[in-house]
Amino acid sequence: MIKLKFIIHNLLFIILILLLFSGCSLPFGKKQSDTNNMNSQKKKILMVISPIDFRDKEYFEPKAIFEKTGMEVKTASIQSGIAKGADGGEAKIDLSVSEVKPEDFDAVVFIGGPGMAQIVADDSLQILARKFHDAGKITSAICVAPSILARAGLLTGKKATSFPDVKDDLIKGKAEYTGESVTVDGKIITANGPESAKEFGEKIAEALK
Numbered sequence: 378m379i380k381l382k383f384i385i386h387n388l389l390f391i392i393l394i395l396l397l398f399s400g401c402s403l404p405f406g407k408k409q410s411d412t413n414n415m416n417s418q419k420k421k422i423l424m425v426i427s428p429i430d431f432r433d434k435e436y437f438e439p440k441a442i443f444e445k446t447g448m449e450v451k452t453a454s455i456q457s458g459i460a461k462g463a464d465g466g467e468a469k470i471d472l473s474v475s476e477v478k479p480e481d482f483d484a485v486v487f488i489g490g491p492g493m494a495q496i497v498a499d500d501s502l503q504i505l506a507r508k509f510h511d512a513g514k515i516t517s518a519i520c521v522a523p524s525i526l527a528r529a530g531l532l533t534g535k536k537a538t539s540f541p542d543v544k545d546d547l548i549k550g551k552a553e554y555t556g557e558s559v560t561v562d563g564k565i566i567t568a569n570g571p572e573s574a575k576e577f578g579e580k581i582a583e584a585l586k
Contacts, residue, residue: 419447419448419449420443420447420448420449420483420484420585421448421449421450421451421481421482421483422443422448422449422450422451422482422483422484422485422486422581422585423450423451423452423453423477423482423484423485423486424436424439424440424450424451424452424453424485424486424488425452425453425454425474425485425486425487425488425502425505425522426452426453426454426460426468426488426490426492426493427454427455427460427488427490427492427493427495427496428454428455428456428458428460428461428470428492429460429461429492430461430462430463430490430491430492430493431460431461431462431463431468431488431489431490431492431493432462432463432464432488432489432490432491432493432519432520432570432571433462433463433464433465433466433490434464434571434574435488435489435490435519435520435568435570435571435574435577436462436466436468436488437466438574438575438578439486439519439574439575439577439578439581440578441578442575442578442579442582443578443581443582446582448582448585451471451472451482452468452469452470452471453470453471453472453473453474453476453477454470454473454474455473455474455496455499455501455502456470456473457470457472457473458470462490463490463491463492474501474502474505475501477505477508479505479508479509479512479514480512482509482514483514483515483585484509484514484515484516484517484581484584484585485505485506485509485514485515485516485517486517486518486519486581487502487506487517487518487519487522487523487525487526488518488519488520488522489518489519489520489521489522489540489570490520490521493520493521493522494521494542494543497521497522497524497525497528497543497546498528502525503525503528503529504529506518506525506526506529506531507529507530507531510529510531510564510565513564514564515564515566515581515584515585516531516564516565516566517565517566517567517568517577517581518539518566518567518568519567519568519569519570519573519574519577520539520540520568520569520570520571521539521540521542521543522539523537523538523539523543523546523547523567524539524543524546524547526550526565526567527543527546527547527549527550527552528546528550530550531550531565532547532550532551532552532565533550533551533552534551534552534553535552535553535562535563535565536552536553536555536560536562537552537553537554537555537560537562537565537567538554538555538556538557538558538559538560538567538568538569539554539567539569540569540570541556541569544556556569557569558572558573558576559573559576559577559580561580561584564584566580566581566584568580
């Protein structure tokens, strides 16, 4: 009788230990898995602006959309410091164009504005666009910035749009100019100006899902 009580006592003790172990380990394992999934799904976007007179709406509206959907945004330019928007906004430059590693990002977004119109012929911007495109990443531009993609040779045979002032650059780059507010052709996404900024940001976010 004493022996039977001893066996029952041991069995109950083992069952209790198993219950405590499973109760502690399962939620922890689930939480860890969820964290890993969230980290693996988080997208990173590089936005490229001119150091002076970038178009505020084209930068801030898509950026807000990206961040609202949980994406990480970094800003690059040809100079370090604080970039000044044409409409008074400011943006901190996280890294220079020469420091960018495309493998660290899922997409690049070139922003327009009067300042960008002055530097679309900058070789460093064209090289950056080619690197992202060659790596199979989303390569996008708005307003005058699609001129960068055209000059980089990325729009040959592609449908694209832009601010009317640089339409000829796209045509010279052998693009099929659409004149649309936003045009998506594979991993090339272009838009025609600030009024299309929201749709532009939404299309990029949708392409990254």
